[in-house]
């Protein structure tokens with residue numbers, strides 16, 4: 522891909538901040554927008570160009586990536602009064618990296634087609650650390666030829682990029698990912714509670730289990746954070762509730778009962794009610810350890 526390609530990036534939070542930085546460091550001119558202006562300051566100091574709205578980003582760029590919080594934020598950025606589609610021109614590509622609803626990805630793709638804009642859904646996995654390291658996994662839905670064109674941009678922050686099918690398929694792959702994590706997070710927390718209750722050295726338990734069949738990302742990344750009492754996000758509890766809600770909604774549409782996922786959803790709702798919605802998902806252990 523041509524390094525003179527003008528790239529836009531909207532949503533400069535925990536994930537977007539690092540992802541945008543990788544694109545900038547790869548040498549692409551980068552146009553940025555975020556709801557809270559101050560979160561763009563650092564990137565602007567590093568050479569990014571501030572734009573006053575998604576509409577202005579679309580006007581300035583050939584390709585625009587977005588990673589905001591919730592499906593409602595995606596709607597505001599794409600469909601709002603000063604949204605991306607207001608500034609869109611034919612031949613552009615928009616990629617939504619937010620974990621959002623498959624049906625919204627399909628709607629944006631259709632609206633884009635009417636304007637000659639190709640929209641891809643490409644939610645990511647790998648957390649804040651994966652974003653910083655540029656080692657995310659991107660799950661893509663949409664047009665294969667367009668993905669081939671934009672792959673070098675996605676590669677600036679991804680170690681793995683897989684196309685899963687038509688619009689919305691990336692979001693379905695991400696929902697599958699979040700269903701898996703419902704099991705690894707509840708399993709990790711129960712493992713630590715059990716080991717602690719039986720007087721084991723938790724650092725040794727994590728080191729041993731991550732070397733065997735019980736190894737998983739939640740245990741190896743979030744287990745050590747819990748031992749340091751580090752409950753910062755990482756991945757927000759409030760976003761995980763959103764993701765599990767989407768997964769359960771989609772499961773219902775497919776007549777599937779997912780009791781493990783529902784249990785994780787209920788536990789995370791309880792955690793949010795106790796005031797931990799802005800903590801990282803490893804705070805799940807607080808449902809028990811605060812009382813210990």
Ligand code: NAP
Nearest residue numbers: 532533534535536556557589590594620648649755756760
């Ligand atoms: P975050 O820190 O809350 O970042 C979201 C950013 O989007 C914020 O800076 C927010 O602005 C901005 N935003 C929201 N609505 C906007 C709008 N209408 N216009 C412009 N900017 C807007 O969240 P995050 O952790 O980066 O996560 C972002 C998405 O990635 C979520 O869907 C999450 O589920 C998903 N995800 C997260 C992780 C992770 O480990 N963190 C991993 C994979 C996927 P403000 O600064 O004003 O709040």
